[in-house]
Amino acid sequence: MRMRGIVALALMVSGCAAGSAAAPSGPVFSMDEILAAAPPSDWRRIPQENLLYMTLPSGRVIIELTPIFAPEHTANVRALAAAHYWDGGAITRVQENYVVQWAGPEAGADRGAARADIEAPEYDRPVGDLPFMRLPDPDTYAAQTGFTEGFPAGRDGQGLTWPLHCYGIVGVGREMPPNTGDGSELYVVLGQSPRHLDRNLALVGRVVQGMELMSSLKRGTGPLGFYETPQERTSILSARLGSELPIAEQVQLEALRTDSASFATLVESRRWRRDEFFVEPTGHINVCNVPLPVRVAPPN
């Protein structure tokens, strides 16, 4: 693993204040090369109970749920999935350069164990002992940005953390405050990340497979990108937790651990684009531009 030496050097450099660091030297590795060199321990298997498989006529979208930021909202999403709440529902809104939104209160009759209301606005939380791979780069919106258990996160430096509205992140639609949303209506971020929504809505996951099926949907022409006719909507054939599926229908996915050395190497390689295409490597990277690799687990 000659690469490791380079990694260590790159990380030292990245510790400098943003803008003052010099470009690292040494061999240049592509993302594919970095991922291929990552040891098995740098990947984490995503538990099937954290995977929501949503089947559309065009194919399957898989969402990784995380309870760390909005545990009550995530629990409701899982309860609704277990009740097959979204089956027969639809994607009702595709707003250009903003969000795709689906289902809603009328989708299915059975809400299972889901609660009717969640009072707590789970928009940020105490840092506690959550890990944080912090980026040195300045950010427009948050005092600190980085990654916590595979998700982009912000911190205020005063004890609070929250997930970020980056491309592909899944959130809970809601009415006007104090309503916080019950999880029956979800959205995924599309386009330039709408970070002004941070700390204003509960985020519960991110799309880890099939995002291209969501992003290429026809845009709605009504206000806020809602479809104007039911015919324009995309049906949700089913939405299931992976833990409900027969093993043969599960997809065994692994995510690169954001607290791993390989991830740090990847971030550096994207901060400093040193391959020959670039004439002016920036030396910076925004938290929403960092790739969060997911792969089908290799056979044992």
Add this chain to the structure above:
Amino acid sequence: MRMRGIVALALMVSGCAAGSAAAPSGPVFSMDEILAAAPPSDWRRIPQENLLYMTLPSGRVIIELTPIFAPEHTANVRALAAAHYWDGGAITRVQENYVVQWAGPEAGADRGAARADIEAPEYDRPVGDLPFMRLPDPDTYAAQTGFTEGFPAGRDGQGLTWPLHCYGIVGVGREMPPNTGDGSELYVVLGQSPRHLDRNLALVGRVVQGMELMSSLKRGTGPLGFYETPQERTSILSARLGSELPIAEQVQLEALRTDSASFATLVESRRWRRDEFFVEPTGHINVCNVPLPVRVAPPN
């Protein structure tokens, strides 16, 4: 115009260091209200020679060309359009969360007055006397960000400026350096703005109408999002400069002047989301999240 008083207050507040400003007070105006209140002098008519009408089977995409950052590349794009170079060409690449790219060297035989090569890498330029509506908000990539003649721009504070790879911005594809691209292959930014491309490619315009036709295209499944078969490509029926079109076929578009008071008001209203939906207005806005309104010119 009671609104003006509020505007002045908001601007004073925004002059403070980012993060330290208090939310402005007073009435809250929506984007629609701000635009409706904008005097005619806050809008600029886009000259037809700066509009590129690209007709796809699904409809029409209109690009505003600007020569201010990459004059030679823009001149080549205009020469190729005048020669009807792109007619019968195709969209060849749609890479998820990155770019849509079209045509290329083989599209049309006639290159008209377009040059074969442009040696100058027009990736940044001296500030000169270009206007700059500067944002106070921190940015990950540039020392200063703001708007110059309707386009998002960065500055290094040492005399150089460059356009930014925000969503909807149009650039010139190129080979490896020192090649800078001849303008025959263009791309538009899709998804989270890939700002690491800033100062690495020539930018010549932005989509001002029909972006939803580009962003909803099926993603390519080949490397870099290229389509794997010709059948997947989207044909370009024609691409014309507005100045070539009969007046009846022209669309008279106006863009909100980025050096106007109305634009400053709009930016403030987006920095501080004070409507009742928001529980935590950020007090910040990223340069790529600022809307750049364009409308069909009202009748005289």
